[in-house]
Amino acid sequence: MNEMKENNNISSVCTNSMEKREEKKELTRTTILKTENFDMANSSFITPPPATTTSDIDQMPSVYALSTTATPPPPLNSIFDMMPCDIIGGDQKAGSLGFIDLLDINQDFGTAASLFDWFAQNPIVGSQQQQTFVPSPASTLPETSEVLNNPATPNSSASISSSSNEAGNDAFQQVKTGDQEEEKDHDKTKKQLKPKKKNQKRQREPRFAFMTKSEVDHLDDGFRWRKYGQKAVKNSPYPRSYYRCTSAGCGVKKRVERSSDDSSIVVTTYEGQHIHPSPITPRGSIGILADSTGFGAATSSFVIPQTQYQQHAYMYSSSPSLNITTTNTSFSPTFSFHQRRSDSPASLLRDHGLLQDIVPSQMRKEPKKE
DNA sequence: CGCCTTTGACCCGCGC
DNA sequence: GCGCGGGTCAAAGGCG
Secondary structure, eight states, X not given: OHXXXXXXXXXXXXXXOHHHHHHHGGGOBEEEOBOOOEETTTTEESSOOOOOOOHHHHTSOEEEEEOOXXXXXXXXXXXXXXXXXXXXXXXXXXXXXXXXXXXXXXXXXXTOSSHHHHHHHOOOOOTTOOEEEOOOTTTTOOTTSTTOOOOSOTTOOEEEOOOOOSXXXXXXXXXXXXXXXXXXXXXXXXXXXXXXXTTOOOOOOOEEEEEEEOSOSSOOOSSOEEEEEEEEOTTOSSEEEEEEEOSTTOOOEEEEEEOSSOTTEEEEEEESOOSSOOSOOOTTOOBOOOOTTSHHHHHGGGOOOHHHHSSEEEEOOSSGGGOEEEETOOOOSBOOGGGGTTOOHHHHHHHHTOGGGOOOTTGGGOOOOO
8 A cells, every 4th residue: 555655656656637747748758669578468578678778769758669469460551550459459368478569660750750740651551461470589580680579479479461441440340359249348347247158258458558758657648538446566666557538438448557677668558449539639639530430539549649749759760770850840730540541660661671670679778867 | 516536345367 | 276466346535
């Protein structure tokens, strides 16, 4: 109890204090990269990511995208496809077995004002393609990369098949299997669902995680969340918070916790798919345009408030030359993530032979500065 | 008053 | 079967 409170203090938790958020938002920095060896069950890296090396990077915003899957993920047509609905097969246990490279972001971002701009500017043909990525020491991962993905789970593989389903919900359904329909009403009745069949493992919603270098734990992503739980995390001084989207009928959840290795890194894990547009488009926030497919909403959990990230958008890559720096530029005030469903950084990377270059496990050992 | 967080208890799955 | 740990519930209280 007391310990938990202490943890809260330690981790500079300011979950819903707008004031504090305002104070600290500028401290939030974002870098997106893909990684692997992420233990989704524990929201931790199976293998601690190598340290970033440059002091520059240390100054950069940090968002690390992570995801796991137990089943071959559906089409990866864009970075935004890496949202829960499309990417992560949702079995927690299996998911914990390994982490898959899904955030295939690695590209010369050129003049893109931001990560999001970049995505907007780089249409990629990604449909009807199949991609399999099997982290393996002997595989295509270049050891020159600073990435050092210790394949904690050699068996884990991201099979990204593609069928570019324009209906986001349908895409989501692709991930679902069999009895998952039962899950629809699991939210309220979970507790009463004792008579759950023994052999029916509870299927988890697809999940998507990313890491954010921020002093703010609960990032404002444009949606309204209600905290419904907090648990101490084993082997971590920081607690894990559980949030649920407050919109009626929307069962999207997210977990937020700090990296035990680097307290400046917040690991946010989204689970599920929004069935509504972002209720909030606060000034400075990147709004999400949900389309009729609902996919926009589905991917909206990736929304990053402009106010928090506009200072820098940085993307790690194993190759310094591939780093993008977007300094003091702002994200598009409104970005429709779903609008690039045919764009695939993954395929782009594939086309450019960069897929394996992406830095995964690197971020955890960023030089601690505190 | 409504919405939110806090927090102890409970449920559930898994490993031993 | 038991214990552990993750995840969730729901009552209580805080806050605007």
